[in-house]
Amino acid sequence: MNLCASLSSSSFPNLNRCFRFSKPLVSFPASCCVMSLFCNKNSSAIVASNSITTGTMSSEAVKPKNKEPWLILGLGNPGKKYAGTRHNVGFDMVDAIAEAEGIPMSSVSFKALFGKGVIGDVPVILAKPQTFMNSSGESVGAIVSYYKIPLKQVLVIFDDLDLPFAKLRLLPKGGHGGHNGMKSVISHLKGSSDFPRLRIGIGRPPGKMDSVAFVLRSFTKQEREELNFTFHKGVEAVRILLLEGFNKSATFVNTAKKIEQVG
Numbered sequence: 001m002n003l004c005a006s007l008s009s010s011s012f013p014n015l016n017r018c019f020r021f022s023k024p025l026v027s028f029p030a031s032c033c034v035m036s037l038f039c040n041k042n043s044s045a046i047v048a049s050n051s052i053t054t055g056t057m058s059s060e061a062v063k064p065k066n067k068e069p070w071l072i073l074g075l076g077n078p079g080k081k082y083a084g085t086r087h088n089v090g091f092d093m094v095d096a097i098a099e100a101e102g103i104p105m106s107s108v109s110f111k112a113l114f115g116k117g118v119i120g121d122v123p124v125i126l127a128k129p130q131t132f133m134n135s136s137g138e139s140v141g142a143i144v145s146y147y148k149i150p151l152k153q154v155l156v157i158f159d160d161l162d163l164p165f166a167k168l169r170l171l172p173k174g175g176h177g178g179h180n181g182m183k184s185v186i187s188h189l190k191g192s193s194d195f196p197r198l199r200i201g202i203g204r205p206p207g208k209m210d211s212v213a214f215v216l217r218s219f220t221k222q223e224r225e226e227l228n229f230t231f232h233k234g235v236e237a238v239r240i241l242l243l244e245g246f247n248k249s250a251t252f253v254n255t256a257k258k259i260e261q262v263g
Contacts, residue, residue: 069123070242071149072097073112073140075158075181078130086202087215089227090157090181091128093200096231097238098126110146111139122242125149133181137188144189151195155241156185157234161211163201165223166230170198170237170253172246196246198234198253 074090082088098105103117103126112127125147129139144154158181163169173194176182186193205214219227233253241249 067122068153069116069125069147069149070119070153070155071125071127071140071143071147072155072238073127073129073143073157075133075136075156075179075185076128077133078128082216084218084224085216086219087133087159089159089200089202092227093157093198093231093234094126094128097235100235110142112143119239120243124242133184135184136181137184137186140185141188151189151192154189154195155198155238156182156195157198157200158182159202159215160199161202161204161215163199163203165201165203166226167201168198168230168234168237168253169201170196170241170246170250172196172250196241198237200230200234 072094074092074094076082076088076091077085084092095105097103098115098117101117101119101124103115103124105113105115105126105128107114108130110127111131112129115126117124117126125143127139127143129136131138140154140156143149144151158179160169160177160179162177174197175193176186182197189195202215205211237249237253240252
């Protein structure tokens with residue numbers, strides 16, 4: 001089966017297990033059509049040339065195949081010590097996207113765990129900075145600069161103390177809200193905060209518990225099960241964002257669903 005066709009038409013695999021994803025997936029061959037989305041800059045010109053020769057104008061000629069990639073990155077801390085903690089839900093969401101879309105996260109580039117692939121027909125770069133949370137911007141800034149990614153196509157995913165647990169909120173831009181990882185990202189994007197972000201609620205610390213201790217705390221079994229549903233929704237939100245636009249994705253994420261009463 002053609003790999004691109006397989007990726008674009010496949011449905012999501014079952015993600016009902018725990019949200020930790022540790023095993024790297026198999027890398028795509030260098031000649032794969034996935035890589036050509038990033039490397040073959042002349043494909044649209046070839047299509048147009050063929051159309052002129054044959055006297056026809058295909059839809060591919062009107063709409064060039066090559067699209068600017070999206071950068072989707074999650075914020076967190078590297079290492080087993082921090083795996084599965086509240087501060088790392090950004091990492092976990094990126095892992096969920098990578099698994100659902102069959103994108104390998106097996107390489108290290110720009111101080112990040114790094115993967116390239118496609119979602120639908122949109123080229124994407126997935127990244128998990130390995131610089132520790134407070135220096136996340138070093139990695140983000142380098143990736144954005146190298147690939148010349150427009151900020152409107154940089155989606156940052158991170159934990160939020162001010163959102164109820166497991167709730168998602170998609171915004172087109174905004175400040176750092178006191179989040180040190182976001183402070184670093186904004187700083188390394190020349191002070192601009194005009195990029196979309198997906199916030200994942202981790203709730204407030206109980207009682208008088210210190211916020212730092214709380215964000216480095218692991219989830220309970222029940223919380224992990226609830227988060228799995230959140231990651232399902234997050235994966236769908238990213239697909240809508242890339243394929244149908246920000247407004248539709250924001251409506252999907254941010255609109256409260258009414259609970260129907262039975263009987």
